[in-house]
Amino acid sequence: MSNGARHALGVVAGLLLPPLALAGFLYGIGEILFQSRSTLQLPWHAVGVLAAAAIVLAFLVGSRLSPVASLIGGLAYTGLGLLPLLEYAGGPVLRQDWLPARVNDGYLALGHSGMLLFVGVLLLTVSLFPSRWRAAVPEPLSVSPAYGQGSSPYLPEDATRPMFRE
Incomplete structure (x- = not known):
């Protein structure tokens, strides 16, 4: 896969997967909180x-795939993670009814x-490694020029003969 295609797929993955994971986290935690408060049971579907x-x-x-995916997701998660800190500092930033009740919980x-x-800082940190930005190119196989010509110093002349033992 070319480097451009890898980064293009990374952008698509970065736009689709982090919101999907965030929705799963918010719903799962909210459902566990709601069910544990109301019925004192653990909802296995939320797990x-x-x-x-x-x-x-x-x-x-x-x-x-590409560090662009974790970079986009890291920016989104970090932004959402900073909102409660801004609320501590200056007051409400978001309306309370912007999400459904269980997801808001x-x-x-x-x-x-x-x-x-x-999680946002984790995703941002993972995208900073230079090795993730480089394309994965397989190393070419190097064959010695004398391959198949003459005898090798590591093998006996007749490889089918048993080893000499003292």
């Missing part, structure tokens, strides 16, 4: 959604605990 969101986030962090839990900021 599955959290696991799927974590897999998507792990793909963004560890993928060889998840945002408040993740945002005010600092996890969104942590």
Whole structure:
């Protein structure tokens, strides 16, 4: 894959995967909070959604696709993680009803605990490594000029003969 195609796919992945993972995190945490308060049970479907969101986030962090994906996601997560800090400093920044109730509970839990900021800085840091910006080019195989010609100093003349033992 060419370097341009890899970065183009990284932009597409960076625009699609971080919001998908964020929606999974916010819904999963909000559903767990709601169900644990109301029925004192752990909703396993919400745990599955959290696991799927974590897999998507792990793909963004560890993928060889392009660092643009983690860069775009890191900027978004860092921005959302900084909003609660701005609320501490000066007052409300967002309206309280901008998300559905359970998803808003998840945002408040993740945002005010600092996890969104942590994930954002993680994604930004991962995208800074220079090795992720370079294309993965396989090294050419080097064959010695005497390959197949004459005898090798490492092999006996007749390789089928048993080894000499003292």
